[in-house]
Amino acid sequence: MSAAFGLSSARTQKRMENSGAVASDFVRNGRLTMKGTFEGRSAIFVFGFHAKKGLNHKTVYIASSGDAASDRALYEGFRQAYNIRFGKTDERAAPNLRAEGRIVLQNSWKPDKNTIISLSCNPEVKNRFPGESPGDYPIHLSYNFLKWSQ
Numbered sequence: 001m002s003a004a005f006g007l008s009s010a011r012t013q014k015r016m017e018n019s020g021a022v023a024s025d026f027v028r029n030g031r032l033t034m035k036g037t038f039e040g041r042s043a044i045f046v047f048g049f050h051a052k053k054g055l056n057h058k059t060v061y062i063a064s065s066g067d068a069a070s071d072r073a074l075y076e077g078f079r080q081a082y083n084i085r086f087g088k089t090d091e092r093a094a095p096n097l098r099a100e101g102r103i104v105l106q107n108s109w110k111p112d113k114n115t116i117i118s119l120s121c122n123p124e125v126k127n128r129f130p131g132e133s134p135g136d137y138p139i140h141l142s143y144n145f146l147k148w149s150q
Contacts, residue, residue: 061137075121
């Protein structure tokens with residue numbers, strides 16, 4: 001997730017490969033998908049690119065450890081760290097877009113006028129061991145750079 005906003009897709013991919021990630025899909029429609037590790041867990045990385053300005057969106061979907069309590073502890077650790085760094089925000093329950101009648105816990109921070117950081121946790125992920133879909137990963141961390149709209 002250390003790839004800086006504005007990097008080209010080729011430089012972002014190279015930077016992630018240097019960290020041990022592998023491309024799982026080619027750049028299509030301004031998106032690059034890679035697989036790797038994040039905080040010692042399997043993860044899917046999705047990067048979005050503005051046609052002329054480069055990287056403007058990055059999301060990591062973090063796999064479950066297989067233990068709901070451990071997943072919740074990692075999520076809480078992220079939440080506390082971001083609250084310390086960017087100011088306290090309230091956690092809110094939001095509807096799960098993938099499963100009707102279910103909730104997702106969400107947090108958002110706006111460290112500057114152009115960036116939004118979102119952290120979410122799906123405490124009800126049924127598949128404790130991830131499949132190929134980001135929806136099978138309980139913790140999502142997303143950075144959006146708003147200055148460049150697509």
